Amino acid sequence: CMIKSVKVYKVPLSEMYWTNLALFHSYVVFRTLDAGGETLWWYFEKNTHCIILQQGLTEDSVRDLLRREKRCLSWFNWRPQLVGEGDCSDFSLADLIDFVHDNDELNITYHGTTENCQCFTQVVFNRLTNKELNRHLLHITQVFSWGEVWPIYVSNS
Numbered sequence: 001c002m003i004k005s006v007k008v009y010k011v012p013l014s015e016m017y018w019t020n021l022a023l024f025h026s027y028v029v030f031r032t033l034d035a036g037g038e039t040l041w042w043y044f045e046k047n048t049h050c051i052i053l054q055q056g057l058t059e060d061s062v063r064d065l066l067r068r069e070k071r072c073l074s075w076f077n078w079r080p081q082l083v084g085e086g087d088c089s090d091f092s093l094a095d096l097i098d099f100v101h102d103n104d105e106l107n108i109t110y111h112g113t114t115e116n117c118q119c120f121t122q123v124v125f126n127r128l129t130n131k132e133l134n135r136h137l138l139h140i141t142q143v144f145s146w147g148e149v150w151p152i153y154v155s156n157s
Contacts, residue, residue, distance in 0.1 A: 001032035001092060006030045008026060008082070008121055011080050011081070028128075043063065048110050051106060054067070086125070
């Protein structure tokens, strides 16, 4: 399976939070094409317990669900927020697994600020797309207006 496109999403860290400004979980969603031309969707994430790779037939099934359950159950009805995307031209699923193994990601102890889902997401995105995920995009501020979410992108200048 060749990886064709990559996206990074973020959601609030738990359903207790009404914003994803400071405390959030990020993960990678990517699309593959097999030799027969079939499209499959995957998500790849690190949490406090493990690294998860899950396959689905649609982007929604991997973007919005974790182990077949809605990612963020809250009164606010959160949807995952896209914070980065890119194309991948010469990387297979097997290459990605090899990269994670060679980078020793399974043995890196999870740490809330230095080795977390955001660090893992950046490493995977950067490797698959050969470009840097803009760190400021992971920290998009949110403005709330009657239940609607409007992203405000913070400039680096």
